[in-house]
Amino acid sequence: MIATLAYLALGLLLLPALAPLLAFLKDGRAGRKAFLTAIGIAALLLTALAAYVLYTGTQLLLPLYDLAPGLGLTLLVDRLSAFFILIIAVVAFAVAIYSAGYVEHLKSPVRKNLLIALMSIFVLSMVLVISAKGMVGFLFSWELMSLASFLLVNFEYEKKGTRKAGLYYLAMTQLSTVFLIAATGVIYAQTGSFDLQRVAFSSPFWASLAFLFAFLGFGIKAGIVPFHKWLPYAHPAAPSNISALMSGLMIKVAIYGLVRFLLTVLPPGPVWWGILLLTAGTVSAILGVIYALKEHDLKRLLAYHSIENIGIIVMGLGLFEIFSAAGLHAVALLALGGALFHTLNHALFKSLLFLTSGSVLNATKTMNIERMGGLSARMPGTAALFLIGAVSISALPPFNGFVSELMLFEAFFQAYLLASPYLQMLLVIAFSVFALTSALAAACFVKAYGVVFLGVPRSKEAKEAKEAPRSMLAGPAVLAALCIVLGLFSFQLFAIAGFSFPVPDLLVVGLLLLAVYALTAFALRNVGKRRTCETWSCGYPSAGSVAEYTASGFSEPIIRIFDAIFLPKLTVEREYHDGQKALFKRGTAEMRLMRFFEEYLYDPVARAVEKAAAFVARLQDVDLDLYVAYIFVSALLLIIVARFLI
Amino acid sequence: MNWLFALYFVLNTAVAVALAPLLMGVVKKVKAWAQGRRGQPLLQPYYNLAKLLRKETVVSSNASWVTRATPYLSISVLIVATLSVPLLFLPGKTSAFGNVILFFYLLALANFFMALTGLDGGSTFGGMGSSREMSLSAILEPLVLLTFLTLAFVFKTFDIFGIVGTTSQAGIFSVDPVLILLGAAFFVIIVAETARLPVDNPETHLELTMVHEAMVLEHSGKHLALMETAHAIKQLLLMALFINIFLPFGFATQPTAASVALSLLSFLAKSIILAAAIGLFESSVAKLRLYRVPGFYAVGTFLVVLTIILEVFR
Amino acid sequence: MIFLLLFLVGAAVLALVLLSRSHRVMNVLSLAHATAYVGIVAYALARLPLPLHADGSDYLFLDHLGAYEILVASVVFFLAALYLEGYIESLIRAEELPKRNLRLFYVAMNLLLIATAFSFASDNLAVFWIFLELTTLFSAVLVVTLNAKENIDVALKYIFIASTSMLFSFIGIILLFFLSAQATGTGTLEWSALMLHAATFSPALLLVSFLFILIGFAAKSGIAPFHTWLPHTHAKAPSAVSVVLSGAVVNMGIYGILRVFAIVHQTSALTAASWFLIGFGIFSVAVASLSMLRQRNTKRIIAFSSIEHMGVILVGIGIATRTSVFWSLAYVLAHSLAKSLLFFSAGIINRQYESNEAEDVRDIFRLQPLASLGLIVGSLTIVGMPPFLLFLPKLFIIIELGKVSLLLFFLLMLFLLIAVVAFGAFMMRLFSAVPEAGKQERIPRFPVPAKMSLTLAILITLVLALGLWFPSYVQHVIDAIVTELRF
Amino acid sequence: MIDPVFALDLIKILLVLIVLSAALIITRRDFIALTSLYAAQSFLIVLLSVGLFAIDRNPLLLIIAAITLLSKVVIIPFILTKVQRRLKMKREIEFSHLSPIGAILLAVVAFFFIYALFSGILSGLDKGVLSTVVSLAICLVFMGLIIIFTRKQTITNVIGYLTMENGVLLFSLFVAELSLLIEVLILLDLIMLIVLVALMAFGIDSSIEEFHSQLNVLDRWLGREQR
Known part of the structure; x- marks a missing residue:
């Protein structure tokens, strides 16, 4: 029964791959609606499935078919998979609703259909990655996911920055696969099996090697600094609904991989695994947010925040490893819980933010926030939804982002339980960086929301912006509602799930806030007169948007600092x-x-490869005589080498 | 939610709201004395509030609902935050309050919206204020949380109720003498968070100096009254934290009427002394240039880190 | 029987081509030729007890490996023949191919098919060598039929590089003969006999013989540093010929190497030979991937990718485990199909813009949607993306290499990564060339004949379907091959 | 018949002469001299196989000698001369990449390594002079390669290739006798190759139209002239 449901969901997700066939219809709008509905229904089915597995704790084994004889594509859904499937399903549901409106603004019908088809394949591949039973199926789906997202990044191929984005993405995603294949190879060499089960390593060296490869592979895909550079290129290049999927979900799939390896594949590791994770996470978090602050392209800003949040999640995983290695399982569980909960939360609010900024992009035809402003009056729904996302990502109570960061802070607070003072100092440093990150994120979103939605429009387009169609509000609204619910009811949810994390009951806080707010507003409702008037500008006639504080001005102090x-x-x-x-x-x-990483890491590597390529090209760009001379030399060398071998 | 908690709720909130403007007045009075002026009456802040409530509320035509909602939001957030800082006695364990992170992030929530209102009017001053406020509070954040991390190392808990519970039992500095260092750091936090010299100058409306004032420049009438009250409560709460952690004597260990009354008196005394100290401190320093402020925070951070190192490697 | 049939069909087709006057007839004849080969070999694979020896001749036989390779080659020839008519017509219209060369072209094409098929069916190493030489000649003829003088130069390069290297192979073959004469008294060059006696050969001499043989066969299959002819030839040849060259002719070298390596595999010379193969393989991948970075010509970059893939196959063979050889053979099939798809698509692009240079390409999606799809699918296949055919073979060869040496694994992966990026960068450049808004150039669309479109459609379907579901039939055949080769 | 010992000495002398002819080919630039040197070299190989026949009494050697005589001493030099006449070029302008002296030194180095290899692996086998002979044969192959890459003209490259081929033939004469059919097939293949290359060499120096009409001579042999 439940298996049938799963097959049905997967089938429904595969169905929209046929969307390009709609090109043969005169008007494919109804067909597109139907296909998006299929994705939506599939998402709901998957949500139910995930909830079932999470609740009962059963493991669901779903054989699909054989890729090649003996190489079965089999799915295994356990609690961890179910949790991530839940994330994917929820976000995919919202994005499917949003896309109904979003897709129609594209010009050519071929593209509309193609976008839906690729989107469904993208979502399907992510579900497959998360539920793959063995590494072959995992890599197959992983590459399928990379492929679908690569094509989607290049979807608007005629736009200017797309090629660069595509190239960065291609290189980094393939690099990530290299390390994953290496990890697979190590595991396969150790066990002779591709199954993602606990591996008995013949020595800790191999376990650490497998961990290192997995960390690099997943880290690159998740956008950990210094492998983050593809993110701010690729996410803005993709269509907005896809940016939401990429930033909200795809990098979480990498997190899934990391968690899967740490929890069920690799043995409990030495403490340096945790230190590595913690350091990488901390660096990503702080650099992500600092780079985000200087960004004036709305989607790129959000992309940098993804780096920051991935950093926070990886920090959590690092804490988990450190505390586990110290035998402090309660704190370790708290850290892991925080990391996973943050994964869910980030998926929700980042998708929400990308979707709403997609609406803004459609309305203003620009991503440069210096050309926006005053959109709150013109697109109130979008503005409110964006604000909810902004408050959530800034980790302010009583929203969901707060809860997960709080859990990580609490794990940090218990650093005093650790034995080694050096480890304690490391945690202290990471902790203060984390605090800084969190506060800077709030600053950044004050800038984002303030400059985009508040004040006076800074351009003609912003002035004439129109509110997004209904579906483009309904989709993000689902996510916004979840952001609030997951924040307010976090205490109760953890209780239901059977965890006793020291989380404050935000429902009480929220209700009290509401009560006090209502009370004050009610008490003061008739006090004083009210008048609306132009903003005071020291007596001069108002200069309009010119006098307004700009985004660059806003971030200037931080850049100076x-x-x-x-x-x-x-x-x-x-x-x-x-x-x-x-x-x-x-x-x-x-x-x-x-651009530090570009100038000191990416460009030098690219230049070195270019140089080697030029050298090789020069060697080959000669006449027949030299080609024959190569044969002469090679044959002679072979003879010499053979002489020494025999 | 038991009766004790209800009592705590009422008393704590009432004391906080009632006392907050007074402390503002004390600081101003001390500053005036230090400058050789007679200064305004102690209760002037109350008069101001009453006057503001009666005045017309002018809202910019550019402003969105954010400007209109933020004053109410600020006051509600601060009142809810009050519950995390026991002023007179401890209400026993609750599931919702006393969490350090919750407390500071509630303050951040109020700050967030206040900064938004700065940008809402579309004026130059507001944006400038928001920008400076968010930048400075961001770099202050590590100092604040580090202080409490250090407290967690000392008290083995990160719950305000828990910390206060320990200190009120133990008396002054009996827990750990290194806490003096921490106390100095906390003083820096109070000065910074309440927008005082040398970080900010609450007295002037000069473009070069103001941070907090610039943000609330657009507010008037009852909105301004609410914002001012919220700000005063914030100051009171931070001072209360300082008092209850570093100078806990007199704090009611049992919620009996007598000890609570005693606790109230001692709190009043200690808070007025602290406010006077702040006023004196303010009078003795000059406003720092904006980009020198991180250096001031660095002093605090240095103290905290020193404490931590002493704690970690003890 | 089979051999006679193959020969008769070939001879009949040749005779008819010589007699016929119209292009269509010649084309249909070639198509029939390839179809007949596909049919005959498929029948042999399915029904006949392999290995099958020819009655009355020691020189011909058919085992699973030979049949498999003939099948792959004839499928490629079949598709090329299907594609050829429209393509050649367009070449003639553009006066890139003089009409009087038409018959010569078809004669050479059919001769090439015969030589290819019989090289795989020859039981004798020397005969195999001769057929290999013949394919060089026929391919060269195909290349020079075009109305361009550089093509003569290119063909000469091909002939000289391939033939001089092949002479080294012949030295190796004579040494092998000498070895077998020592082992059995009377020398033999029959594959089956050599396999039988390999264990008694002197490993040192066998290794030397193997190395000499490797030089020539490597040159035929485009292994660096003997690959230098390949990019020139494949780029300059008409696209349908490039398909045949890189889909069928290149495989012959690999086939020969595999056979000889299977012999070496029986002796203690295995380890050294193995390292040579892996070394040459990785070197080829390195040279090819770095060269691909700088290509601006569609067909040249595809040609360099052939070198890269031959390198990977060589690595797979060199690892010499059952798994790696199995997937190397699957790789051969995958590479042939993917490369055909790429060259066919590139051919349409070439006809559209009458150039292979990337900078001449504009607005390709609008003008040639099917060819664009073909190029995209082909590129994705060739870089080893799922769900296309090349993914699993590549993955398993790489993993097997990882078991041998992690260092070599990362070296190979580094160059494969460069290759992927180079290929991706090139294709993105190609596709993103859009006329600036307002400056619409009126490029007339090249009307793609139905048969050319059909070729692309068949290949796209094959590459996708086989990638999603690798049939057990193919698996059985390859398994039988691996067993026959005693890996 | 001839005394085997004398035959062996004769063979050694012939071998030295063959290598000498290759060295001469390396140094010469005019086509006529090159062609005649090649013919002479091939003739020496014919003599060699006859000499070997004197030792081995294998009739196959005589047949090989006969077909080598026919193809390499008569037919191929004839084709080469014809092509040279049509190309109207008398000599190679200059050597590329390597002077003749350098080329010969390189050949000596190559010989050293080849000898080092084969003396190692053939030491256990009974024929005493085998490794020297074999090394000389392979060295001839390498000298052919040197000829190819020191010349620009296609037609001199062909002579280099032919020298290599002679080296292989020499090698096979000493090491193992292949079956007659294969020898014949190889020679046929060689002649086809020479013809094709000659055609192309001609094509490079003439217009593409002329080349294609030349190319279709093949077609004329095979079928009818296309209109």
């Missing part, structure tokens, strides 16, 4: 009328922030 990280470079060129440089003619000033 962290100039060791940004390394801003100011170049000023002046021209003068005379030789003494007294009469100024004209000049340009340009401030550029250093």
Whole structure:
């Protein structure tokens, strides 16, 4: 029964792959609706399935078919898989609703259909990754996921930055696969089996090697610094509903992989695994948010926040490993719970933010927040939804983001239980960075919401923006509601799930807030007069949007404070009328922030490869004579080598 | 929710709301004395509030609902936050309050919306204030939380109720002398969080100096009254934390009428002294340039880190 | 019987091509030729007890490996023949191929098929060598039929590089003969006899013989550093010929290497030979992937990718486990199909813009949607993405290499990564070339004949279907091959 | 008949002469000299196989000698001369990549390594001079390669290839006798290759139309002229 449900859901997810056939219809709108409905229904079925597995704790074995004889594609859904399937299903449901409106704004019908088809394959592949029983099926679905997302990143291929985004994404995603195959190879060499079960390693060295490969493989895909560079390119390049899926879900699939390896494949590891994870997470978190602050492209800003949040999740996993290694299982569980809960929360609010910023993009035709402003009056629904997402991601109570970060903070607070003072100091450092990250995120979202939605429109497009169609509000609304519910009812939910985490009862807090708010508002409702008037600008006639604080202005103090990280470079060129440089003619000033990882990591590697390629090309760009000379030399070398072998 | 908690709720909130403006007045009075002026009456903040409530409330035509809702939100958040800081006695264990993170993040919630209102009017000042406020509070955050991490190392708990419970039993500094260092750091936090010199200047409306004031510049009438009250409560709560953790003598260990009354008196005395100290401190320093403020925070951070190292490697 | 049939069909087709006057007839004849080969070999695989020796001749036989390779080659030829008519017509219209060369072209094409098939069916190493030489000649003829002078140069390069290397192979073959003469008294070059006696050969001499043989066969299959002819030839040849070259002719070298390696595998020379194969394989991948980074020509980059894939196959063979050899053979099939798809699509692009340079391509999605799809699917297949055919073979070869040496694994993966990026970057450049808004260039669309579209459709379906579901029939055949080769 | 010992000495002398002819080919630039040197080299190989016949008494050797005589001493030099005449080029302009002296030194180095290899692996086998002979044969192959890559002209490259081929033939004469059918097939293949390459060499120097009409001579042999 429950298995039938699962097959039905997978089938429904596969069905929209036929969407390109709609091109043969005159108007495919109804067909597209139907296909999106199929995705929605599949998502609901998967939610039910996941809830069932989570609740009963049964393991669901679903054989699909044989990829090749002896290589079965089999799914195994346990609680961990079910949790992630739940995340995927919920977000996919919301995105499916949103897409009904979003897809129709695309111009060519071929693209509309294609977007739906690729989207369904993308979602399906993620479900398959998460429920794959063996590494072959895992890699198959993993690559399918990479493929679908790669095509989606290139979906708007004629746009300017897309090619670069696609290239970055391709390189990094393939690099991640390299390490995953390496991890698979190590496990296969140890056990002779591809199953994702607890592996008995012949020595700790191999276990650590497998961990390292898995960490690198999943880390690259999740966007851990310094492998993060593809994220801010790829996410903005993709259509907005896909950005939501990529940022909300795909990088979580990488987290799933990491958790799967840590929990059920690898043996309990030495403490340095945890230290590695914690360090990587901390660095990602802080750099992610700092880079986000300087970003004025809304989707890229959100992408950097994904790096930050992935960092937070990985920090949680690191804490889990550290506390587990110390035998402090209650704290370890708290950290793991925080990490997983944050995974869910981030999926919800990041998708929410990407979807709403997609609506903003559609309405204003730009992603540059310096050209927005005042959208709250023009698109109130979108604004409110974005605000909910912004408050959640800033980890403010009583929303969901707060709860998961709180759990991690609490795990940190118990650092005093650890034995090693050095480990304690490490946790102290990570903790303070975490606190900074969290506060900077709030600053960044004040900027994002304030500059985009509040104040006066900064461009004609922003002035003429229209509210998004209903489905593009309904989809994000689902996520927003979940953000609130998961925040308010977190205490109760954990109780139902049987965990006793020291989480404050936010329902009480929320209700009290509401009560006090209502009471004050009621008490003061008739006090004083009210008048609406132009903003006071010291008596001068209002300059409109010109006088408004800009996004660059907003983030300037932080950039100044962290100039060791940004390394801003100011170049000023002046021209003068005379030789003494007294009469100024004209000049340009340009401030550029250093892109550290690009300049010191990615570009040098690319240059080295380019150089090697140029060398190889030069060797081959010769005439026949030299080609024959190569044969001569190679044959002679072979003879010499053979002489020494025999 | 038992009766004790209900009593706690009522008493704590009432004391906080009632006392908050007074402490504002004390600081101002001390500052005036230090400058050789007579200064305003002690109760002037109350008069101000009453006057503001009667005045017209002007809202910018650019403003969205955020501007209109934030004053109410601020006051509600601060009142709920009050519940996490026991002023007079401990109500026993609750599932919702006393969490350090919850407390500070509630303050952050109020801050978040206040910063939004700064941007809402579309004026230059508001945006500037928001920008500075968010930047400074962001870099203050590690200091705040580190302080409590250190307290967790000392008291083996990160619950405010738990910490206060321990300190009120133990008396002054009997727990750990290194806490003096921490107390100094906490003083930095209070100064910074309540927008006082040398971080911010509550007195002026000069573009160069103001941070907090710039954000609330657009508010008037009852909105301003609510914002001011919220700000005063925030100051009181931070001071209360300082008092109850570092100077806990007199705190009611049992919720009996007599000890609570004694507790109230001692709290009043200690808070007025602390407010006076803040006023004196403010009078003795000059406003720092915006980009020098992180240096001031660094002093606090240094103290905390020193404490932690002493604790960790003891 | 089978051999006679194959020969008769070939001879009849050749005779008829010589007699016929119209292009269509010649095309249909070639199509029939390839179809007949596919049918005959498929029948042999399914029904006849293999290995099958020819009656009355020691020189011909058919075992699973030979039949499999003939099947792959004839399928490629079949598809090429299907594609050829429209393509050649367009070449003639554009005066890129003089009409009087038409018959020569078809004669060479059919001769190439015969030579390819019989090379796989020859039981004698020397005969195999001769057929290999013949394929070089016929391919060269196919290349020079085009109306371009560089093609003569290119064909000369091909002939000289392949033939000189093949002479080294012949030295190796003579040494092998000498070895067998020492073992049995009378020398033999029959595959089956060599396999039988391999265990008694002197390992040192066998290794030397293997290395000499490797040089020539490596040159035929485009293994670096003997690959230098390949990018030139494949890029300059008409696309249908490029398909045949990289889908069928290149496989012959690998086939020969596999056979000889199976002999070496019986002796203690195995380890050294194994390292040589892996070394040459990785070197080829390295050279090819780095070269691909700088390509601006559609067919050249596809050609370099052939070198890369031959390298991977060589690595797979070199690892010499059952699994790796199994997947190497599957890889051969996958590579042939994927490469055909790519070259066929590139052919349509070539006809659309009358150039292979990427910079001449504009607005490709609008003008040639099917060819674009073909290129995309082909590229995804060739870089080993699921759910396409090449994924599993590549994955398993890599994992097997990981079991041998992690260092080599990462080396190979590094270059494969570069290759993927190079290929991806090239294709993205190709597809993202869109005329600027307002500056719509009026490029007339090349009307793709139905048969060419059909070819692409067949290949896309095959590549996807086989990738999603690798049939057990193929698995049985490859299993039988691996057993026959005693891996 | 001839005394086997004398035959062996004769063979050694012939071998030295063959290598000498290859060395001469390396140094010469004019086509006529190259062609005649090649013919002479092939003739020496014919003599060699006759000499071997004197030792082995294997009739196959005589047949090989006969077909080698026919193809390599008569037919191929004839084709080469014809092509040279049509190409109207008398000599290679210059050597590329390597001077003749360097080329010969390189050949010596190659010989050293080849000898080092084969003396190692053939030491256990009974024929005493075998490793020297075999190394000389393979060295001839390498000298052919050197000829190819030091010349630009296609037609001199062909002579290099033919020298290599002679080296292989020499090798097979000493090491193992292949069956007659295969020998014949290989020679046929060789002639086809020479013809094709000659055609192309001609094509490079003429227009593409002329080349294609030349190419279709094949077609004319096979069928009818296309209109």
